[in-house]
Amino acid sequence: MLDWDGIRYFLEVARTQRVSAAALRLGVQHTTVSRRIQALEHELATILFNKSKSTGFTLTEEGMRFFAYAEQIESTLLSAREDVSGQSQTLSGHLRVGSTEGFGNYVLAPLMTDFQRRFPAITLDIMPVPRFISLSKREADIAISLERPQRGPYLCTKLIDYSLKLYGTAGYLAGHPPIRAKADLADHTFIGYVEELLFSDRLRYLEDIVLTDRVIFKSTSVIAQYHAALQGRSLAILPCFMAAQDLRLQPVLEDEIALTRSFWMYCHEDLRQSRRVMALWDFLKKSVQLNAPLLRGEASRLLYLE
Numbered sequence: 001m002l003d004w005d006g007i008r009y010f011l012e013v014a015r016t017q018r019v020s021a022a023a024l025r026l027g028v029q030h031t032t033v034s035r036r037i038q039a040l041e042h043e044l045a046t047i048l049f050n051k052s053k054s055t056g057f058t059l060t061e062e063g064m065r066f067f068a069y070a071e072q073i074e075s076t077l078l079s080a081r082e083d084v085s086g087q088s089q090t091l092s093g094h095l096r097v098g099s100t101e102g103f104g105n106y107v108l109a110p111l112m113t114d115f116q117r118r119f120p121a122i123t124l125d126i127m128p129v130p131r132f133i134s135l136s137k138r139e140a141d142i143a144i145s146l147e148r149p150q151r152g153p154y155l156c157t158k159l160i161d162y163s164l165k166l167y168g169t170a171g172y173l174a175g176h177p178p179i180r181a182k183a184d185l186a187d188h189t190f191i192g193y194v195e196e197l198l199f200s201d202r203l204r205y206l207e208d209i210v211l212t213d214r215v216i217f218k219s220t221s222v223i224a225q226y227h228a229a230l231q232g233r234s235l236a237i238l239p240c241f242m243a244a245q246d247l248r249l250q251p252v253l254e255d256e257i258a259l260t261r262s263f264w265m266y267c268h269e270d271l272r273q274s275r276r277v278m279a280l281w282d283f284l285k286k287s288v289q290l291n292a293p294l295l296r297g298e299a300s301r302l303l304y305l306e
Contacts, residue, residue: 006040011070097143097144102239132145160262161295172234189233241291243297251297
């Protein structure tokens, strides 16, 4: 019989690709992790990792096949522990949620404090990052993304549509040529993304509105763009759920310039059996739908479930 600790150590190394990082997450010495991996490879009579100083521990073909089985074992054990220990009744344990940067900071984080108020025995990790979250590496239990995953054993739902508009400060609009039509934008400068570093084509929208040579400030971070716009030197296209909450920003040509994008929420299919994961899933669906007016730019504050 395979030892569960060996499988657990294997999963952490596969996800982090570093023995030191896996040891940190497991709370053990790196020598312990190395010893467990060697023992597992000996037990399976195969090499699970290619080891390199530059790329770290990457899965071999046999390792990738074993990884799929190991994840199934992990999910089954987590569900069994939750059910048998009574955690399904008290909803205790730990959850990790990953999302896009702006949504994670301006919508998800405050909503998660409300979730924790309702379920105080659940601890949370919130990861708002300007990239895709990898569920295959178990970076999160639930991910919220700009794109629907194209493949994988995932439970997936469209969370909500949201709007983006062109914004500027009152000071900027008062001190620069008036904007009455899209043609007037040629006299203004803009803030946008670093095009070659975009993690999703769904963020590629500014080039359809203005000439690229008018974009004088670029960042990979939408929060950096938001703070740059607040300085009153250029205009920026921002999600309404961020800008509409800040009275210092005013929409520009909102009848002509309004973009729509979508958020998708997904998790591993195996986690459908986890009641704490499904409690968070249902809470997010209801809370985000309640805030549809904010995400469309029709409201200026976040609402909470009764």
